[in-house]
Amino acid sequence: xxxxxxxxxxxxxxxxxxxxxxxxxxxxxxxxxxxxxxxxxxxxxxxxxxxxxxxxxxxxxxxxxxxxxxxxxxxxxxxxxxxxxxxxxxxxxxxxxxxxxxxxxxxxxxxx
Amino acid sequence: xxxxxxxxxxxxxxxxxxxxxxxxxxxxxxxxxxxxxxxxxxxxxxxxxxxxxxxxxxxxxxxxxxxxxxxxxxxxxxxxxxxxxxxxxxxxxxxxxxxxxxxxxxxxxxxxxx
Numbered sequence: 530x531x532x533x534x535x536x537x538x539x540x541x542x543x544x545x546x547x548x549x550x551x552x553x554x555x556x557x558x559x560x561x562x563x564x565x566x567x568x569x570x571x572x573x574x575x576x577x578x579x580x581x582x583x584x585x586x587x588x589x590x591x592x593x594x595x596x597x598x599x600x601x602x603x604x605x606x607x608x609x610x611x612x613x614x615x616x617x618x619x620x621x622x623x624x625x626x627x628x629x630x631x632x633x634x635x636x637x638x639x640x641x
Numbered sequence: 642x643x644x645x646x647x648x649x650x651x652x653x654x655x656x657x658x659x660x661x662x663x664x665x666x667x668x669x670x671x672x673x674x675x676x677x678x679x680x681x682x683x684x685x686x687x688x689x690x691x692x693x694x695x696x697x698x699x700x701x702x703x704x705x706x707x708x709x710x711x712x713x714x715x716x717x718x719x720x721x722x723x724x725x726x727x728x729x730x731x732x733x734x735x736x737x738x739x740x741x742x743x744x745x746x747x748x749x750x751x752x753x754x755x
Contacts, residue, residue, distance in 0.1 A: 533684075564745075569650070569747065569748075571731060571745045571747040571748050572685075572731065572745045573745075574743075577742060587742070619684060619685070628673070629675055629687045629690050630675075630685075630687075630743065631687075632677075632684040632685040633684055634683065634684045635683075635684055
């Protein structure tokens with residue numbers, strides 16, 4: 530099992546460009562999450578999907594959109610990137626929403 | 642509502658000495674509590690979890706944590722630090738009867754000196 534995979538691993542964008550971060554899990558988990566990690570801030574939840582077909586905003590959703598494409602895949606889209614979105618992005622999944630999470634390796638995004 | 646506070650942003654120990662990373666939580670429901678570890682430039686890995694069974698929870702790599710409801714604490718300990726324990730540690734709470742969404746602490750950086 531690959532667990533949780535994320536693509537790409539690294540990305541540099543210019544202000545105003547758009548991109549989609551991909552996440553997939555092969556553990557048949559119901560819930561999936563997108564976080565951003567900034568120094569001294571811990572992990573902050575951007576969006577989550579408690580089950581296939583549902584998505585909800587987290588703590589810091591502005592500037593992002595998500596799609597739960599199917600049970601396996603959960604993508605995060607930046608429509609018009611801003612320097613404030615420079616961060617490391619982590620995708621996670623869990624069998625049930627209050628169970629332990631399994632994390633991907635992260636995407637390091639820089640917006641110039 | 643739930644929240645979690647990691648009381649130290651940095652903890653520095655010598656190799657072979659005990660480790661204590663402190664975590665306090667608040668929860669309106671029965672909490673599930675977790676500790677995760679993140680090594681440099683890596684994703685997060687589960688160390689251990691508490692889900693209303695035994696209050697003393699043993700995890701991987703010799704770590705353990707004790708759930709103390711009266712103190713609303715879930716401190717992480719290890720008897721003897723190893724150089725490979727140097728990492729960022731996150732305490733997480735989620736409510737089994739509430740919103741279910743996990744809340745992360747801001748993290749504690751563990752520094753291990755030779």
